[in-house]
Amino acid sequence: TQLLEQSPQFLSIQEGENLTVYCNSSSVFSSLQWYRQEPGEGPVLLVTVVTGGEVKKLKRLTFQFGDARKDSSLHITAAQTGDTGLYLCAVRMTTDSWGKLQFGAGTQVVVTP
């Protein structure tokens, strides 16, 4: 069983549509990160959420951390082809190893013109 369950696994939409991807767990986290990985690239950090109930916006992307700090969602408004990529949520499992993250399996998003 994955610590972080991401859904859906795959999402194909047209430009201009909205989409939401989810990252769920039964564990409580002090923070959660979202990364996006484009083909041929390494993951790039989009946001870190820390406080339960927190909402952060990055242009057309809205991130929410659940009140109980067990889950998170990413909502994209009016998707563009540049939003295509693998969206990964990740948590840090230990405070003494800064480089060790546990990743979800990811949601592959494809935005077509």
Place this chain on the structure above:
Amino acid sequence: KAGVTQTPRYLIKTRGQQVTLSCSPISGHRSVSWYQQTPGQGLQFLFEYFSETQRNKGNFPGRFSGRQFSNSRSEMNVSTLELGDSALYLCASSPGTSGGADTGELFFGEGSRLTVL
């Protein structure tokens, strides 16, 4: 500033061979972590090095090893390659210490894609 650099980008090996991958972190970053990414298992943590010391290790066999040099550059080695070792190997760097300098962000390289035949 320059990002994380990984070499080589692509390589093909046969079963039983060994491979060494290299990673140059962002200047000033002291932590280097390695991840394996496969379609079936996703991104999995291999190990982290900080100031030339292994700080943490993932659940991989002893065939996977690494080291870090005094300039923070890191290498990972996989011996006796198996077909299942085919993957994208990603290196990530960060300042590596809690406090103001480290936001918790990992900066990834583009990866080294290993194919084992």
